[in-house]
Amino acid sequence: MGTVVVDEVVVVDVQRFSLHDGPGIRTTVFLKGCPLRCLWCQNPEAVRRGPEIAVYAERCEHSGRCGEVCPEGAIRLGALARVDFDRCSACGACARECAHDAIRLIGRRVNIDELEGDLLRDLAFFEDSGGGVTFSGGEPMVQAPALGSLLARLSGRGVHTAIETCGLFPWSRMAPLLTSLDLVYFDVKHMDSAVHRRLTGLGNELILANFARLANSPVELVARMPVVPGFNDDEENVRATADLLHTHGLTRIHLLGYHGLGEAKKPHLDSPLAPFHLATMERRDLEKFASRFEERGIDVTIYD
Numbered sequence: 128m129g130t131v132v133v134d135e136v137v138v139v140d141v142q143r144f145s146l147h148d149g150p151g152i153r154t155t156v157f158l159k160g161c162p163l164r165c166l167w168c169q170n171p172e173a174v175r176r177g178p179e180i181a182v183y184a185e186r187c188e189h190s191g192r193c194g195e196v197c198p199e200g201a202i203r204l205g206a207l208a209r210v211d212f213d214r215c216s217a218c219g220a221c222a223r224e225c226a227h228d229a230i231r232l233i234g235r236r237v238n239i240d241e242l243e244g245d246l247l248r249d250l251a252f253f254e255d256s257g258g259g260v261t262f263s264g265g266e267p268m269v270q271a272p273a274l275g276s277l278l279a280r281l282s283g284r285g286v287h288t289a290i291e292t293c294g295l296f297p298w299s300r301m302a303p304l305l306t307s308l309d310l311v312y313f314d315v316k317h318m319d320s321a322v323h324r325r326l327t328g329l330g331n332e333l334i335l336a337n338f339a340r341l342a343n344s345p346v347e348l349v350a351r352m353p354v355v356p357g358f359n360d361d362e363e364n365v366r367a368t369a370d371l372l373h374t375h376g377l378t379r380i381h382l383l384g385y386h387g388l389g390e391a392k393k394p395h396l397d398s399p400l401a402p403f404h405l406a407t408m409e410r411r412d413l414e415k416f417a418s419r420f421e422e423r424g425i426d427v428t429i430y431d
């Protein structure tokens with residue numbers, strides 16, 4: 128059996144000066160890999176665990192350089208460049224060679240020493256604003272051992288740390304992180320396990336068990352709900368979600384209205400997710416939906 132490498136993470140993106148992923152000015156690190164397959168996923172480029180190729184064929188200028196450098200013979204050059212994803216090893220040679228940005232490598236392996244140094248460049252902003260670093264995805268717990276090292280290092284420098292999670296992870300991966308984690312944003316997508324399985328590919332038993340464990344931990348826990356009209360906005364689910372919060376002594380929820388930005392990305396990827404056709408949720412509809420939680424004594428923060 129090979130050695131498990133925990134000194135690197137696969138990063139989709141690093142966004143600086145984010146104001147919506149926790150207190151203060153933050154840097155948000157999007158890690159790759161997710162165990163769920165939500166129908167409405169807005170980050171389909173973060174679902175697969177490793178780096179992958181995205182093809183923007185409409186930008187192709189037919190130079191043929193990508194095909195010449197591909198070591199796997201994975202590129203067919205016709206009117207437009209096409210990638211045979213079954214052969215592609217995501218080496219990135221074609222993306223580096225393309226002068227027209229028609230092929231892009233999504234996800235890069237980054238050593239955690241390098242990433243720590245990069246994140247600490249904004250230490251002064253974090254200190255001045257009460258901000259810090261948030262790990263998102265995908266599902267950041269997929270890369271838990273390396274994530275744990277990063278959290279410990281950042282926390283050791285006094286940086287506020289947060290993760291955004293779908294909640295599906297073995298508790299044994301979360302337990303060692305608790306001492307270096309300040310805040311967890313926890314997705315509650317549907318309270319009925321059978322419906323949750325239909326919407327995301329897996330049931331919610333482990334997710335709800337993890338929610339309860341975090342609620343009983345010293346880490347600040349904030350529930351988040353992606354609101355997908357017609358899929359999880361029914362009265363029974365609102366009632367059950369509010370009950371979950373009350374059971375654990377929580378009085379607030381963050382609501383994120385569905386928007387269709389993820390759909391534009393899927394055709395460029397070898398995405399495991401099917402197309403999902405739904406109109407972006409209007410702010411006024413989200414506010415109306417929020418009132419159903421407020422009637423139950425839950426404070427709501429709306430993101431749209």
Ligand code: SF4
Binds near residue numbers: 193196198201202
């Ligand atoms: S990423 Fe590498 S293997 Fe995949 S198509 Fe490009 S050059 Fe070929």
Ligand code: SF4
Binds near residue numbers: 163168169171173
């Ligand atoms: S949990 Fe998030 S990243 Fe994972 S499939 Fe669902 S929406 Fe996408």
